Amino acid sequence: MVSTTFENLNESKKSLITDALLNEFSNHSLTDAQVSRIVKESGIARGAFYKYFDDLNDAYHYLYSYALKDIHQSIVTDSSQKLRPDEYVEQVRDFIERSYRSRYFSLVKMHLLHNESLFLTPFNNHMITENEFHWATQVMIHDAIKQIMLDPSNKEIILKKLGRVLNALAKEDDKNVSIT
Structure with missing residues (x-):
């Protein structure tokens, strides 16, 4: 500390x-x-x-x-606030853009390429306690950010796919909430 x-x-x-x-x-x-x-x-x-x-x-x-x-200033990270899929995608877009423009871009990229595996346990331990929708959403968002940071030329394709998957997850989550 x-x-x-x-x-x-x-x-x-x-x-x-x-x-x-x-x-x-x-x-x-x-x-x-x-x-x-x-x-x-x-x-x-x-x-x-x-x-x-x-x-x-x-x-x-x-x-x-x-x-x-610094990068996350305007991004919602509170799991009690369920966003719509398009809001999640916009937050990913915002995180990517803020990362590119920040002095921390190389640090974030180095983290994703080389250092992330050293810190997965705290992330996974926190995420495992979340409901299935939030867990899946966060895993997908994290992977999309990683893919975009490693290959920015595919940003729009990845964001579009992320939006579709999050929409499908949200529909499934809504069905499960209605049943219980």
Whole structure:
């Protein structure tokens, strides 16, 4: 967990360290990342890094969460709010566009290509408790985002297919709700 020492740093120093983390994790997978490059780029002592973060995983969690908060600003993530399929598709489109325009695009792409498997357990543990519709929706959305990030030329095709599948799931979910 990010230390309060890091949280209490002045904004310019925190920004310098965050930028160094972004550079490292955008260009190197978590397994290839090195504290030495981060401390060199940010101009901090190696000991200071470990004062701020437990380890590279902790630093990565901090940065990736920070990036997703910035990208996700207008996206509904509360599972109690069931959106219409077209609203989900628009949120995916918005996430993709915001990712492309953000300074975090390379980080998100690196995460999807190389680091995601290191973090699936918390995602899966959370999702497994959701109802079938929400679980299936989130799995489909996540996969669509991954496919689009890896091959942007297929964005419209993938979004159209996602919309059709989510419509079919919503109809099935509505039938199941009516029966129970």
